[in-house]
Amino acid sequence: MNFEGYDIDMVNGGTIHVPRGVSAERPFLLMFDHTSKDCNPRASITLEEGAQAEVIIFHRQADDAPVHVDFMREAVVGRDARLSLSEITQMGAQSTLAISGNVSQHACSRTEMMNVWLHGGKTKVDIEVNLAESHAEANLYGLWFAAGTGDLAERTDINVRALHIAPDCTSFQLVKGIAAGEAVGKFTGLIHVAADARRTAAQQQSRNLLMSETARIYTEPRLEIYSDDVKCSHGATVGQLDESALFYMRQRGLSEDDARRLQMSGFVNDIISRCPHDGVCDFVYALAEERIKEL
């Protein structure tokens, strides 16, 4: 992986601070080459009032040795600030990665999150978004893959919590998953609306594809609503590839494998396309294509 010529600022260490009113011209890239020595990395992102920034976080392994990483990141998004946060994980099948992410949003701030959990033996993700002041907006897009059999069967566990503390805030969650082999994927999505959080608009969608009879997917929407004046919706589906679409594509000459891959690409594309940086977006597309070939 080489981001030379990507027009990106590599960040050493894990602290990004964008002062008041400043728009960072280029995305920040936090590249974590995890080794067994450094198992508790931290990242801290602060956008002061009116600031704007795009941050891309990559997790990968420095070498083939299994690692156990406990990663914590915190973001504070000031009043009227705009944060775009993309996170991509690519860990080995015997590694464990726990991500704990906390985003606090001030009034009228906006956060866009794109998460692609590509690879990892055990991946556990806890993301909490605090909509602490009014008119804040958070959009979260997630995509996970889990595959493998026996000891190498991957486990992915995604927990997202959208906490509506203040009135007039908006949150949106769309998390997609593909499980193959004997892998297990789990998604728990919470929408919490506090009593004072009037005129909350919150949506949550969980869309999942099962690629084998032995893979398992659990999806659990949780809505805790203590205010009367809200618009909340949620939906969850677990399905298989669309047979009629496979037939349609094969009738046009595509092999069965190509038709399956193309349908999976179609399934994941609308998440990856949320990545704000074209170069990184193409790069993640390519990684996802490789991943899909293995399923």
Place this chain on the structure above:
Amino acid sequence: MLLEIKDLHCSVEGKEILKGVNLAVREGEVHAIMGPNGSGKSTLASVLAGNPRYEVTRGEVLYDGADLLEMSIEDRARAGIFLGFQYPVEIPGVSMANFMRLAVNERRAGRGEEPLSPAEFLKLMRDKSAVVELDAKLMNRAVNEGFSGGEKKKNEIFQMAMLDPRLAILDETDSGLDIDALRVVATGVNKLRRPDNATIVITHYQRLLDYIVPDFVHVLYKGRIIHTGDRTLALKLESEGYDWLIGDIQ
């Protein structure tokens, strides 16, 4: 002979739908298959394309001398069989352009030709979308997603033009089309007619056959072709219905 169907029987979920279909199609010919609802028209189209939902229980189908029923869905397509779907399928997230690029190159490989360069492909796509007056912008959209009914049917004929089939089977391509869209679709089909390809048009209505003039009109009823005539048969069916034919059978 391009296509020879001999005593074809087929079932879906244990129920026999086709009960001995015989049909021969030569290059250069257009065959229309008509018949009341539930007579097996769409089943015949699906079986020829290789839809796995249908089980062939008896009979044989020769395509260009080869055993068609032994061929996979994609091998049939690569060998030049095209099915225009009655209900074109939406494929979210897969762009028309990407889908067609793969399909065209498979078809070309089927003819022993090299893949098209990106520039050649774009030109082909522009040329062929003009044939059916399909907005070229749709090529950046997901396959059939958000397409109107007319656009979906035009898109089928567009794909047919892209893939240049030897045998096109159009399954009720006229259903749900207004008269302008019908004319566009029919004109597209006519432009693609050549002495070395053939078309099977499945339709409920005679009006499509005003535009796509068939050499033969067959009536399929209860899983069998009970009558074959020329284009005047379609006119007679339009005015008199099927009762006079069905009465003969019963």
